[in-house]
Amino acid sequence: MTAPLLTASALTVGYGEGAVCAPVSFAVGPGDVLALVGPNGSGKSTVLRSVLGLLEPLAGSVELDGRPVDERRAEHRAAVAAVLDDDAWFPALTTREHLLLTASGHGVHEPGAVVDDALDTFGLDRHGDAVPTALSSGQRRRLLLAAAFVRPRRLLVLDEPEQRLDASLRRRLADLLRAEADTGRAVLLATHDPVLLEALDAPALGLGDEDCPTLTPAQAVAFMGR
Numbered sequence: 001m002t003a004p005l006l007t008a009s010a011l012t013v014g015y016g017e018g019a020v021c022a023p024v025s026f027a028v029g030p031g032d033v034l035a036l037v038g039p040n041g042s043g044k045s046t047v048l049r050s051v052l053g054l055l056e057p058l059a060g061s062v063e064l065d066g067r068p069v070d071e072r073r074a075e076h077r078a079a080v081a082a083v084l085d086d087d088a089w090f091p092a093l094t095t096r097e098h099l100l101l102t103a104s105g106h107g108v109h110e111p112g113a114v115v116d117d118a119l120d121t122f123g124l125d126r127h128g129d130a131v132p133t134a135l136s137s138g139q140r141r142r143l144l145l146a147a148a149f150v151r152p153r154r155l156l157v158l159d160e161p162e163q164r165l166d167a168s169l170r171r172r173l174a175d176l177l178r179a180e181a182d183t184g185r186a187v188l189l190a191t192h193d194p195v196l197l198e199a200l201d202a203p204a205l206g207l208g209d210e211d212c213p214t215l216t217p218a219q220a221v222a223f224m225g226r
């Protein structure tokens with residue numbers, strides 16, 4: 001069995017005044033996709049923030065390669081690509097410049113070719129010279145996703161990647177995430193999209209107050225509809 005890349009054990013998360021959901025335990029290894037599902041406010045983003053080392057757990061642990069996560073470590077930054085809820089970009093850089101900066105900063109060989117590929121994949125090829133304020137909100141979301149795909153990564157963490165994407169890219173998202181897993185990467189995502197979940201055919205963790213069950217894809221879709 002392949003050693004897990006990311007392991008959460010009785011991970012309890014919150015913002016200082018008690019947990020936002022029951023403790024979660026899971027492991028994600030190379031080739032795995034795991035979805036976090038649950039209603040608004042059930043704790044998906046909070047779990048992802050703790051997994052990324054951005055929020056100290058209230059209890060339990062989360063480890064990357066067997067060591068407590070620490071986003072300041074170079075090994076962590078080299079391994080983990082994440083797209084959260086926040087819109088973060090440099091206002092004076094074009095789409096292409098953003099992606100080149102990200103790829104080059106992470107030491108990608110021939111970043112120009114990688115960036116061209118990502119612009120094409122995310123339907124931004126006609127917007128390579130636009131600054132973020134000249135993009136639509138969905139195009140800016142595409143830019144943030146593309147930035148995760150132009151850098152080296154062993155674990156991809158996405159918070160509701162379907163947000164603001166049109167139907168066409170939503171459909172392609174499942175293929176992109178499956179391809180991640182097929183190339184030996186791990187994917188952890190939070191989602192509200194049953195279509196994406198079904199297309200991914202991946203297990204899920206249902207976040208709740210009492211417990212957080214591991215769900216099959218079909219159970220996860222039912223859980224989302226509760």
Ligand SMILES: Nc1ncnc2c1ncn2[C@@H]1O[C@H](COP(=O)(O)OP(=O)(O)OP(=O)(O)O)[C@@H](O)[C@H]1O
Nearest residue numbers: 015020038039040041042043044045046047190192
């Ligand atoms: N910065 C914060 N400080 C205090 N409480 C917060 C903070 N961010 C979120 N919360 C609270 O934590 C709980 C879980 O929020 P979280 O964003 O993790 O939920 P979620 O499952 O991602 O929701 P959604 O589906 O709406 O994105 C909510 O009750 C929310 O009000």
